[in-house]
Amino acid sequence: MVASLSPIPSSAIDRVTTDTRNAALDALKRYFGHDSFRPLQEAIISDALAGRDVFALLPTGGGKSLCYQLPAVLSDGLTVVISPLIALMKDQVDGLTENGVAATFLNSSLARDEARKRYAKLFAGDYKVLYVAPERLMLSGFLDDLRQWNTCRFAVDEAHCISEWGHDFRPEYRQLAELRRRFPDTPFMALTATATERVRSDIVKQLNLRDPTDYVASFNRPNLAYRVEPKQAVFRQIQKFVNARPYESGIIYCYSRKSAEQTADRLRQEGVEALPYHAGMTPLQRSKNQEAFIRDEVKVICATIAFGMGIDKPNVRYVIHQDIPKNIEGYYQETGRAGRDGLPSECVLYFSPGDVAKQLQFIADKSDPQEREVANDQLRKMVHYAESSHCRREVLLDYFSEKWPEDNCGNCDNCNQPKETFDGTVAAQKFMSCIFRVQKASGFGVGINHIVDVLLGSRNEKVLKWGHDRLSTYDIGGEHKRAEWQYFGRELIRRDFVFQDSEAYGALSLTAKGVAALRDRTPITLTKLPVSDNALQRDRQRSSGGIECDEDLFAILRSLRKELADEQGVPPYIVFSDVSLREMARYFPTNEEKFSEISGVGYKKLEAYGDAFIEAITEYIIANPDARDEWS
Template identity: 45%
Template sequence: MGIREAREVLKLYFGYDKFRPGQEEIVTSVLEKRDTVVLMPTGGGKSICYQVPGLVMPGISVVVSPLIALMKDQVEALLSNGVQAAYLNSSQSSAEQQRVEQQCYDGKLKMLYVSPEKLLSAGFFSFLKSLKINLFAIDEAHCISAWGHDFRPEYLQLKNLKLQFPDVPVIALTATADRLTQRDILTQLYLQDPKVFISSFDRPNIYLQVKPGQKRMEAILDFLEERPFQPGIIYCLSRKATETMARKLQEKGYNADYYHAGLSARDREKVQEKFLQDNVMIMCATIAFGMGIDKSNVRWVIHYNLPKNLESYYQEIGRGGRDGAPAEALLFHSLGDVMTLRDFITQGGENSKEQALSLAKLDRMQQYAESTSCRRKTLMHYFGEEYQKDCGNCDICDNPPTSFNGTELAQKILSAVARTKETVASAQVVDILRGSRNQMTLNKGYDKLKTFGAGRDVPAQEWQRYIHQLINKGLLDIAYDEHGALKLNANSKEVLFDGKQVELVKFQPIDPKEEKEKRTKGKSRSAVENALFEHLRQLRKELAAERNIPPYVVFTDNTLQEIVEMRPTNKPAFLSISGVAQAKYEQYGEIFINAILGFLAQQADQQQARLKGTTHLVTYELLRQGKTLEEISEQRQVQMTTIFSHLATLYQQGYDVDLKPYLSDWEYERVREGILQTNQITAMKPIYDYLEGEIDYGKIRLAIGRYNREKEAVNR
């Protein structure tokens, strides 16, 4: 047993030609029967690290997972890939559990998922000792640490695995673990000389973007308009905000719903299931949503409000793009959000030490949002990971700010603060500089100040950004305990009175069309590819609904995109698609191939109409020269479905062509029945569905041609 067998298993059961970075070394460690610890970000491919070696080695692998919903999804995905897997947890009846245990006794399973509670139940270790166990995999291993954010006391008892099964290797996996938690994983599990693998926590496929908090709803609607049919999550700070957001989106025609801890367990489960099945495309949620969601095709995550720290933010955006395909993270930021969060922290009952730490983390979150350099670099540095070059996949890299001498603008801001006696917040300072004659300005007499209207030519959003920069540079303070009032300090006075120069940066606004072109450059699909992707996406959704599994278990978005690009129309071509294993092909291959052929045939028909019917005459000329349909297809570089379509058109128009070598009378009668039953003589899919796939699209097209010719003859 070695890495060669592991690569074969990877291809056979998962449809991948090669491992992702870091996976092969981890698999090798497990195959050498070494205890192994894996720290890898969500979406990095942790499950492959134990599933592949578990399938290579003789015996059964036992996977400990704390999340019942996630366990169910993973077992369904394995079964879909042709792996004999099952789970044991409290959601099953005793009869169901006995059936699974009997499968284990009979050697019919390769992978058994168990909850920690089930693992530690009376007599379960005795049951395990009767099996040939090749590996214990402990998922979400950070749950063993009281220092971790998701401590589970029952995880402390997992040390008994090593005591009871000293010769069975253990692999512990987590997506989040600081140094203290890492140490706990090693010691609390009694791991023997473990090999530790720490992967990069970068998620390079996620585009990072921050926008000012003004006009958020308008910006969200613009964002969604460019991303139809893409599943996504909008995180809001309050329960009420999730409901309001979902209602507003529904009113605009979007398929949205909400999720928060105030819903009953049944309602939460129901709405979560709708999202997993792609029956709800947009989830408006509090941070209660997402734990244990293994939905790989979330294409974007929006934060309507600033998160309280970078750990939360990183975990939440990590729910996007788990399939490795491009995803987007959009964060809205305003000083109002910062003030709200500071109030939560200072009034939340934490002791002074915890409060100071929470406020420091909020400051780092704010610094990220107001960053003027590569966002990914800022994010990775926070997590202690060196990131040397700019990422090229964030808004700052796309639109680098320009530095300029901003001393005059800084003096105007500081002067407005001084003249209001340091009693107003940033929004009011902007109103004064812009000359806004609102009620507060007039009541307080701010319209009489020398600085009133001194910055009419600068947009309000830009003034806000300049104020943020002055705060970040230490040239201006903010008194959160005085409703965010801006305060001068010693540095401010140097700028105002001593000629201290201030360097500011300006973000050049990008035209929305230009922004869209920039974001989609190199990865845009043609109109035909978009249509085919949507056609296959709907097919995937129907197949998933029939089998009661999430659509991404059929094929991930990445695999679906490759199918669209490659358009495989035979078994070898389909099996060459990344993510298509033998079992997947057997279940879905022919269905998707026929769908592709049907789509291409319709495209060919539309193309013919555009060319006023001349292209089929070229095919007729080649037929007269004695060439076979296959030879014509190759010479003209078109699909066989297109040639069948030409043949049908020629026959219908009365040309001397013989359909019998390609369409038997029995096949014609079956299609004729389908035409009469569905009342269709153009769209082939209803006929194909009526015939339950018994006759392929090419022959259906020929039969439609014959039917139309016979009908015309009767009418004459």
């Protein structure tokens, strides 16, 4: 069965008893501090408890972890979570431990004595959840140990890593087929946040899932605001953006290691707490910088794509792409690291056609023709997203075969400030006619820049050498600037009037649609070239789902959270999420009963932190007696 973002299927509900459902809801509140499930969670958990194989695709921030963590609490035996993310293992175990769930991990970061202690506790049956990397599973004797530890379920996280069609294929994941062979009667759960239909099918095949229930949630992240800005003096654009959000955490993705270093250095020179992260750094330095970001000791991390998969930080308020990503799948996952807590967050891409040209050159250097074809197709779709005048959500969701039902999402630049269009019939005719004349005169195609040179009457070497200054389309485009003609050309390519051959250095030719439009003088509407306003001259976009509260109290509670987290040696969000703090600063709970009603407050956190936060809230009310009235 395939479930979309919808009410829980009755078939899933029927498979479990009322007692089991009540136990699940009780555990949800007791251990995780929530009163209700997110979409699809209860159905997935019901199937897991019924012993079925499950495939679950939930977007980042959609609550994947709970889908195996809660069944682990209610099951006899050990739930084994297979994950490639060493940094995330520690975060997840810290979070579970704070919630009162016995959990541990085994990976290469542990000293021998510590690993030996954890093995002893596993043999004693002291843990409910174990996180391991796929490589460890195949170590001599480890599969035999799993039998002795009474393994009751396997959860394969980041399951797209098993598919060679996925954007983050990891060969070691293919070893998991052996795990299924050795444990044929143990239920499996495969979870991922991003996968096309082809990748989803491959995951089920490679893991040999048996008659699995498929749960595919919407890829839409309603709390994320998407925007694309023309790239102009990009560091100053980034600096203004970051300076306008001094208390918020953000990730800046850069194309190269050098760029990540330089951006972090320049931000620090301007007084912004920023650190770099990339594969060229030592593991110790990467770990140190990542830890500083997770613990809110620095607000900004400037990174290559090497950063992010192992990060469970829920309060990243913005993700900036300084350069265009290689593909939409990677872009979706990277932007998905913003707003995991469901609060409003921003995703900004700074776009330049020059960056596309650099990417095309890298692709051209690949030796495998099929690899070049795939990379070119992925980049073409990414450029379409960047330059499209359609709703950003519509384009993103369409890539994952999901249709956006609304005319206006209300939370992207194209919906909030639609691009201006004009009757571009004459401009389109000139551009396409120039392609036709050049090809007819020379017998070969040329790229966009050469067509623009001809239209603008350039006297450069190639135009003169090939005699293109004698064409009837030479110097007929003075009414538009170079950047505008380039923009029109790319729009004509996107709309299938013009074909760009990536295997022939981007040479242009007319499609059948283009030939017909040129011959019949078909009216064509074009989009005007956007002009950057540096993203900050207009009001900041804020997406749906925000929690309005007393910001002064929120700041006090945030400082208290940091203090308690430092004492415990854990990241602040392990103590409480921003959602929890904002609810506290809105509802002013001053006793344990009211405090326990706050989202994220389970029995263990009430016991550990309730007194400190209630005291801080009470002191604030005494000092500001009218503060609560505004929110009552």
